[in-house]
Amino acid sequence: MSTASIETLKDVASVEVSPDRLPSATHEEILNGLTTDIYFIRTRDLLDHMGLLNAPVVAEVFARRSGIFAGVEETARLLRGKNVRIDAVPEGTPFKPKDTLMRLTGPYGAFGMYETTLLGMLASSTGWATAARECVEAAAGKPVLCFGARHVHPAVAPVMERIAVKVGGCAGASCILGAKLLGQNPSGTIPHAAILMAGDTLKLAKVYDEITPAGETRVVLVDTFKDESEEALRVAQALGAHLGAIRLDTPSERGGVGPELIREVRYRLDMAGFKHVKIVATGGLTPERIRVLSEAGADTFGVGSYICHGAQIDMTLDLKEVDGKPVAKRGRLPGPLDNPLLVRV
Template sequence: MKYNIQIDKRVLDNYFCSDYFDKSQKIAKAINSKAIVTMQWFQRKDNSTVAGLEYIFEILRLSGLSNKLQIEAIEDGEVVNNLEPVLKITGKYKDFVHFEGLFDGILARATTVSTNIRTIKKAANGKAILNMNDRGDYFLNQQLDGYASYVGGVDTLVTPASTEVVAKLVAKPTGTLPHSLIALFDGDLIAALHEYKKQFPNNNLVALVDFNNDVITDSLKVANEFGKELFAVRIDTSVSIVDKSLQTLKEKDKELHGVNPTQVKMLRKALDENGFNHVKIIVSSGFDDKKIKYFEDEKTPVDIYGVGEFILSNKINFTGDLVMVNGIERSKVGRKNSSNNKLKKIIL
């Protein structure tokens, strides 16, 4: 199988099923309902990049319902608009009603991540994105989030869990060193990097250079020490402060606070003038699509954008609706059986 999707088997025991869906299934079984129904799943935003369907297919495989249901779906990674169905399932109500809310949640989480990933990828104009979302939410979400990030177009991930589902398709987790490791070496960035290089000689050497709030000075120190062995420097200046290199400049609206285009341009110029053209610049701290677009509009010489919090913003919710009963349209007022020419028959 292309994806290594691991499902908690308690799903099959309705452990993650809302009480009223669980009871609905029990009622349908108690009356021995043979009704054949169609349910469809949709969301309400335009330009949403759908993800999570492969998880749903795996749950249906594990449930033993493969031969009992007719399934139509689009492919993960397809873009859909408001009210367009992404999944339709036809079969006996009692066989799959308990999955309605569960599938809503899978699609909502994964589609939110993949849509945001595609949004920032577009804003970055083809530059690399480092997905730093591991710190943004509960750790057991990392497998699904990593898969959704891959679907959205970003496969540079930072934890083994986030690469688990797509391990055959992406590189091993990557990252830099944290501020805490520099602090462990009493603020001696050079000493910390020497130990990092000693312990992980095959990894790219990336220096986090804002610990002393003196990005240009520390970047040149590191570059002079390691030369061609230095792959990149990363700037993560807090939005609450101004880097020492900029403190003699005047600002109008805090545009010099935090990581900013002027800071990055000055750093690139300093590196190049000292013969370190090969050193890449990574930026992080509060980057979303708007901030990335601003940096790109300013022609800021960034090589890699590190993004975290934004990846879980702009929540996209899904709704599952029963729309057909025994071949007759039957749904709540305001909903109807809808079509989508991207839907294809799925064989599990």
């Protein structure tokens, strides 16, 4: 389809979409306005007819609940070259309900049509950052890895994992593109599928050790076929100093990864002389479970669903000033509302 900018209802009517394409929006389609709500395009037509489309305005964004602010960089890229001044709270900043988080100053026609898009960026990113930060704080200094790509649409997976690391504080991400956008190598080892295909954990672990470059940490799953403690010892004895960690991902059907399991595996590894082998815990982790498992002896946490399904923090954009005059809808305060944390982007 054409990637020409959408500015009028006539432009919308001319859009043709192939039924064979993936339904996710391309970068060009986002930048050209195809992911906005139609009423913002109708607004452009109406205001243009009235000679008001490019009236100078001030707009502000706020949320109704607290969180960790994120999405500023993406919003700035969306509005790059639009003659819009952006002032915002720095990414990673905690905020309270109704705090002014972002202020846009410029001609309404330069950014009004992007209201849907930029609010979606901010709401999603802030939700992911807030959930990730909760996990990181629960881990109290131990690494948290973001494994959430499988739980969201692939079009947004790298956005989510980038935010979880860059703003939320996670130590790494499993999504290849998400990690590369951060200048990192993706984090991850081997799935159960590889072990099931090999037919034996130890068999695969030996091959894994053989083909993995020196200096790269070996982390082996130990919950596929045998008792976790037994499997951990088999792998540790075979790989010795090469083994960096074992990963526990016991399914809920077998009791899941609990503190008792962590303590037993840690105790048996230590007793056998493998104190250097760390324990990575994964599988439906939440901040509460991270605290409990950390106390039991887990060293690293892989978190997926809690981060990616973190409640999106809805954002609202209000016009606060039109042509130099304070304005507001009923129930809101007219005129810009100051927040000393705002900085020019």
